[in-house]
Amino acid sequence: MVKSVILLLCITVGIGFAQQMSVDSLDGMLESAKIFYNNGEYEKAINELEKALKFLKQLKYSDQVEAYKYLSFSYVAFGNNQKAKETFKKALVLNPDLVLDPKTVSPKIIKVFEEAKAEVITKPPEKPTRPVVKPEKPVVVKKEKSRLGATARSCCLPGWGQIYKGQGGKGVRLMIAAGLTSGLSILSFTMKELTHNNYLEADPHDPQEIKDAYGLYKFWHNATIFSGASFLGVYIYNLYDAITSKTPGSHTMNEPERDLCLSPTSEGIKLVYRIRF
Numbered sequence: 001m002v003k004s005v006i007l008l009l010c011i012t013v014g015i016g017f018a019q020q021m022s023v024d025s026l027d028g029m030l031e032s033a034k035i036f037y038n039n040g041e042y043e044k045a046i047n048e049l050e051k052a053l054k055f056l057k058q059l060k061y062s063d064q065v066e067a068y069k070y071l072s073f074s075y076v077a078f079g080n081n082q083k084a085k086e087t088f089k090k091a092l093v094l095n096p097d098l099v100l101d102p103k104t105v106s107p108k109i110i111k112v113f114e115e116a117k118a119e120v121i122t123k124p125p126e127k128p129t130r131p132v133v134k135p136e137k138p139v140v141v142k143k144e145k146s147r148l149g150a151t152a153r154s155c156c157l158p159g160w161g162q163i164y165k166g167q168g169g170k171g172v173r174l175m176i177a178a179g180l181t182s183g184l185s186i187l188s189f190t191m192k193e194l195t196h197n198n199y200l201e202a203d204p205h206d207p208q209e210i211k212d213a214y215g216l217y218k219f220w221h222n223a224t225i226f227s228g229a230s231f232l233g234v235y236i237y238n239l240y241d242a243i244t245s246k247t248p249g250s251h252t253m254n255e256p257e258r259d260l261c262l263s264p265t266s267e268g269i270k271l272v273y274r275i276r277f
Contacts, residue, residue: 045074065095088116154242161242181231188224
């Protein structure tokens with residue numbers, strides 16, 4: 001255990017020492033590269049400068065510009081003008097006021113430098129931009145209406161509970177259906193009572209009058225049953241829908257839509273209950 005701790009400490013100290021040595025030797029590497037360049041050893045100068053630029057973040061600001069400048073000089077001397085131009089651009093980004101002394105720098109290098117400078121001025125290097133994130137639209141969720149409130153309203157007036165829940169079209173159709181069926185029920189019941197009295201008052205000695213009176217009574221009796229059953233069906237559905245249906249906008253995608261509507265036919269008006277998936 002003790003040996004492992006000592007070994008770990010030795011490795012940590014060694015890495016730190018190596019990093020410190022690399023930082024301390026950067027100035028020496030730059031000076032060596034300048035000497036190589038001045039002696040015409042351009043390949044060695046390039047190797048030294050490329051090594052130094054690997055520690056770019058540890059170099060001083062002025063040393064970074066100096067390293068790029070002499071690396072460009074070496075590339076031109078080595079015949080690689082395009083690479084020299086790209087390296088000059090990096091130096092100009094760091095120091096846009098960089099100038100070369102024509103008394104100490106060859107015209108060939110100055111020409112490449114001026115081309116790089118012109119390209120940097122006309123097309124500066126693009127700065128990294130943050131992606132534009134569009135704000136998401138808030139999702140508006142409608143609050144579920146009270147089912148008790150809807151049911152209480154539908155008990156008083158069919159369709160009122162649906163209107164309360166925001167289902168205006170369905171509520172209006174239920175009101176119309178309830179109004180028609182209840183109106184027919186009242187009319188049928190009234191006519192049934194009237195024809196029943198007429199049947200009772202018919203002349204017992206006139207079989208045809210009794211038959212006709214009974215026929216009318218039977219018709220309105222059946223109409224009363226049919227219209228009453230229709231109103232009862234509308235009323236029960238109205239209560240069921242007020243209890244089970246949800247407020248528009250709060251139901252799930254898989255939930256079927258239920259609807260009640262009046263459909264005209266060749267024989268009259270038909271009450272239709274639809275379920276759409």
